[in-house]
Amino acid sequence: xxxxxxxxxxxxxxxxxxxxxxxxxxxxxxxxxxxxxxxxxxxxxxxxxxxxxxxxxxxxxxx
Numbered sequence: 001x002x003x004x005x006x007x008x009x010x011x012x013x014x015x016x017x018x019x020x021x022x023x024x025x026x027x028x029x030x031x032x033x034x035x036x037x038x039x040x041x042x043x044x045x046x047x048x049x050x051x052x053x054x055x056x057x058x059x060x061x062x063x
Contacts, residue, residue, distance in 0.1 A: 008022075010024040
């Protein structure tokens, strides 16, 4: 399309940015990193709970 400069959008706020960038500012990068840590911790907790549940099912059922 003529007249549209190549660009991307910030993954956090949606602002137009240069094609080689991912975030528009350091603040958006920090927000993304904080959310990524939350997701990682949540996944880890769910995995531990899954193993705990499997352990309880396997070792507490009568044979």
